[in-house]
Amino acid sequence: MIGRLNHVAIAVPDLTAAAAQYANTLGADVGPPQDEPDHGVTVVFITLPNTKIELLYPLGENSPIAGFLEKNPSGGIHHICYEVEDIAEAALRLTTEGARVLGDGTPKIGAHGKPVLFLHPKDFNGTLIELEEV
């Protein structure tokens, strides 16, 4: 069912510093910051030859990563995203097997404009997993 690893998302306490570090110290291909007000984050995309890293920084009052950064002030890996061909089929299969889909259990439109869902980290080895339909 799961396909490519679409991205690894890393929450960072200082987006400018983290972007500069990936560009200069690690020598990666780093894009400009992009505000995603509907998702409460500012994102910097790092393009690797085979996948992406997304640096996330809180935007606005109710950012979904504010609590994570409070608990992890140095930052940390927030989630990983696997691609699926059919998100509705994935949701049905997962819930049938007892996995918990976060929120009301239905896919939403994610930061890339595609349908996504998030799986409960307690059901997946402490890892927050996003599934994105591609």
Added chain:
Amino acid sequence: MIGRLNHVAIAVPDLTAAAAQYANTLGADVGPPQDEPDHGVTVVFITLPNTKIELLYPLGENSPIAGFLEKNPSGGIHHICYEVEDIAEAALRLTTEGARVLGDGTPKIGAHGKPVLFLHPKDFNGTLIELEEV
């Protein structure tokens, strides 16, 4: 400098259950468990179309992931690994820019039989980064 994302390593509290979950619930291509006694882990490789997931479980008395699982009993993402062409050049560049290489600062032979080094997570947004020469 950094190239492909070689793998994402996830420490898991129950390797059999985690491997079965990736194979059955997530429908991924999951290999058999492989003991790596020199590195204190048993590993299950999950092959995605563009990269790998490595499920890690402690092996032996002084496993480097035992402490991580004590702190994170449900498991969690332990590290991510970027490929580099020249690990000695990478080590020099990183230490010159003030990043800390774990251990004595020199590359070691990693679990894939290739030279690796690990960077201090406090220097990289709370993320343990492995660099592997390919």
